[in-house]
Amino acid sequence: MYLASNQLQFSSVETLNNNLNPILYDDASVYMGVLNTPFQSVNYNEENPSLGRLQYDETNFLFYASTNTSYPFFNSSFATVISPLKDVVKGDYISFNWASSFIFENTLNSTKKIKTLTVNYGTGIDYTVISNYVIASATQQITYPDTGEKQLTFTVTYSDNSSLTTYAKIKYLKVVNDPLHRIMGSDPNCGTDYGLTENRTSTSEYAFQGYDEPYAFKGFINYKVFYKTNGTQKITKPIIIIDGFDPGDKRQVLPCDYEPFEYKVGESRAISDVMKYGVNKENDLIKELQYKGYDVVIVNQPTYYIMTTPPYQIVPRGTAGSREIDGGGDYIERNGLNLVSLIQKINTELTTNGSTEQLVIVGPSMGGQISRYALAYMEKNNIPHNTRLWVSVDSPHLGANIPLGAQAEINLLKSSNDQAKDFYDKQLGSVAARQQLIEFHKEIVTYVTFGTLTVPLLRTVDQSLLNARTISQGFSTNSGSSFFQNFYNNQFSNGLPNSKGYPMNLRKIALVNGSLTGSKTGLDSQQTMNIRGFADICLPFCFKVHAASMEVYTMPIFGNTSTIARFKSAFTDKNTFAPNLNSRGNMDIIPGGYFDSYNQLNNSIMGQSGPTTNFAIPFHIDLSAKDINFESRTNTKIHSFIPTFSALGMKNPDQDLGSKFKQKFSL
Numbered sequence: 001m002y003l004a005s006n007q008l009q010f011s012s013v014e015t016l017n018n019n020l021n022p023i024l025y026d027d028a029s030v031y032m033g034v035l036n037t038p039f040q041s042v043n044y045n046e047e048n049p050s051l052g053r054l055q056y057d058e059t060n061f062l063f064y065a066s067t068n069t070s071y072p073f074f075n076s077s078f079a080t081v082i083s084p085l086k087d088v089v090k091g092d093y094i095s096f097n098w099a100s101s102f103i104f105e106n107t108l109n110s111t112k113k114i115k116t117l118t119v120n121y122g123t124g125i126d127y128t129v130i131s132n133y134v135i136a137s138a139t140q141q142i143t144y145p146d147t148g149e150k151q152l153t154f155t156v157t158y159s160d161n162s163s164l165t166t167y168a169k170i171k172y173l174k175v176v177n178d179p180l181h182r183i184m185g186s187d188p189n190c191g192t193d194y195g196l197t198e199n200r201t202s203t204s205e206y207a208f209q210g211y212d213e214p215y216a217f218k219g220f221i222n223y224k225v226f227y228k229t230n231g232t233q234k235i236t237k238p239i240i241i242i243d244g245f246d247p248g249d250k251r252q253v254l255p256c257d258y259e260p261f262e263y264k265v266g267e268s269r270a271i272s273d274v275m276k277y278g279v280n281k282e283n284d285l286i287k288e289l290q291y292k293g294y295d296v297v298i299v300n301q302p303t304y305y306i307m308t309t310p311p312y313q314i315v316p317r318g319t320a321g322s323r324e325i326d327g328g329g330d331y332i333e334r335n336g337l338n339l340v341s342l343i344q345k346i347n348t349e350l351t352t353n354g355s356t357e358q359l360v361i362v363g364p365s366m367g368g369q370i371s372r373y374a375l376a377y378m379e380k381n382n383i384p385h386n387t388r389l390w391v392s393v394d395s396p397h398l399g400a401n402i403p404l405g406a407q408a409e410i411n412l413l414k415s416s417n418d419q420a421k422d423f424y425d426k427q428l429g430s431v432a433a434r435q436q437l438i439e440f441h442k443e444i445v446t447y448v449t450f451g452t453l454t455v456p457l458l459r460t461v462d463q464s465l466l467n468a469r470t471i472s473q474g475f476s477t478n479s480g481s482s483f484f485q486n487f488y489n490n491q492f493s494n495g496l497p498n499s500k501g502y503p504m505n506l507r508k509i510a511l512v513n514g515s516l517t518g519s520k521t522g523l524d525s526q527q528t529m530n531i532r533g534f535a536d537i538c539l540p541f542c543f544k545v546h547a548a549s550m551e552v553y554t555m556p557i558f559g560n561t562s563t564i565a566r567f568k569s570a571f572t573d574k575n576t577f578a579p580n581l582n583s584r585g586n587m588d589i590i591p592g593g594y595f596d597s598y599n600q601l602n603n604s605i606m607g608q609s610g611p612t613t614n615f616a617i618p619f620h621i622d623l624s625a626k627d628i629n630f631e632s633r634t635n636t637k638i639h640s641f642i643p644t645f646s647a648l649g650m651k652n653p654d655q656d657l658g659s660k661f662k663q664k665f666s667l
Helices: 013-023 283-292 333-351 366-380 406-413 418-428 431-436 482-493 597-604
Strands: 029-042 054-057 060-067 075-083 088-091 095-107 114-120 124-131 137-144 148-157 163-174 197-208 219-225 239-243 295-300 303-307 322-326 359-364 387-393 443-452 453-461 507-511 527-538 541-554 559-567 572-580 593-595 630-637 637-642
Touching: 013 366, 013 418, 029 114, 029 303, 029 431, 124 303, 148 197, 197 333, 219 283, 219 333, 239 333, 239 366, 283 295, 283 559, 295 333, 322 418, 333 359, 333 431, 333 482, 366 387, 366 431, 366 482, 406 418, 406 527, 406 541, 406 559, 406 597, 431 482, 527 597, 541 597, 597 630, 597 637
Parallel strands: 029 095, 088 163, 239 295, 239 359, 359 387, 387 507, 453 572
Antiparallel strands: 029 075, 054 060, 095 137, 114 124, 114 148, 148 163, 197 219, 219 295, 303 322, 443 453, 527 541, 527 630, 541 559, 559 572, 593 637
């Protein structure tokens, strides 16, 4: 309705979210939204076009207005929508809040103003929310006996004394609220099939100030301990595994760590799911490590809240003057310092328990960067880490790659899809993504003016965010995102002299699932995704009209410029062009660890959900529409995600990496 009013009425979703976020109401509270408005639609009768004002010229494939004035140009309708502005609430009760700032009513139609509004929250009791056009009761606290999906019934009486009954649902988890943050495993039986397990938390002893932050503060992590088979609830032989990039903390350790309504079989993938292998996933790495005598410690970076005034302590969600920290997409340095404190705690525990064992630390993906920073920091500052082995798995020691074309496509989609915008802003735009992506997307639009009309002429990308590299990594120049340069300069200067930011006083192993033979994953300027949407037009026979296109391409060859993304929707056709400034080659296709961003984007558009992964960015975008039939015509599925030269810490990376690849590595 906001877009249909030419952005003059109501509120955009972005503004709505901004109005909600500062409120930071707790988990047991939910604000209610009301939309009450007339609206119009173009009078086109798809089944019998002669009965509408809009006609279709099948010869010239153009719509035109009929001269038959017995039919209006527009059909008038009316809508009243009432809904909770949150999907799930948890607590020992729910506080339903009604605020005028979330009641959007078009007063042009005075006969349909809401005169009274009553609500039944599924308890058999009616509450009057609006009486005589004003809010009579702004808050109702409802106690439900159990967890479940609750149906809300709303009865509206308008100013013309007509009435409407409409419904909404909300998912309710009956728990006593955790006073500080979400703790893993709210189910008391969670993890019992692994024997003795324990959920723990750790607040760092070391503060970090981000590049765009006005102050430093100490971070927070939680972790789950899987004690060794036939062991006691004491850590005596630990192996620590650190989770990777996970904005929004969507990936939990075990399926049962997800709260009710969150984990979906076949769609969600817990860390434990990724650690199962074999043809039928019959082997469980956690259990195998337990059987070998290890206490398995899996570290998660959750979402938490800190005060914005000294001493910047962690506080419960909803505390006035606090802000949210998205641990799974936060500064790698802060998460590294969080790990430093955890390593110290576990080493103290080993001493208390009489153990002389040393630590084994495994860092997959961004977890490798977190653990590298933590261990090198401890050596630089003479803090014993007591670690004998560090394993880096597909970790971007010189940067990671999400195809610029895929990033650009999501940017094109975000103008018409709020989920795409949310993903682009919060996932691709997260701190951790900006710290690690070699090619980072930001759109630049050139406009042209015809009289009083200004329209986009060319869509390209901010070249200052491409070809990220630093001299500290072994390149001759610095370029790319300032976040990338800041992070990798910090990483390479963090550690003992001449260590290049790697820990030295332990054994190091780097693993990569990419190619050492120079095998590429595609071609320059190759179309990697092509989805077309068709609308059925019947006049009176039926045929298809090309109504939408979503296309993604790999980067061009070095020195060239080409199309990397296209989004066509009805009369709008947007194309994004980009140059390849990277003399190392095309990051989308060079040898490296694979990821299926193309496939995830393709499946989201086609309405097919799939599991998120442990090592990269999950897409969750739904563009399905009942009147558009989408066809997936091209889907290459995979691309180079962690280049081999990056995962193995290549000493001399400033060269063409696609044709030859027999070099020495620093790890």
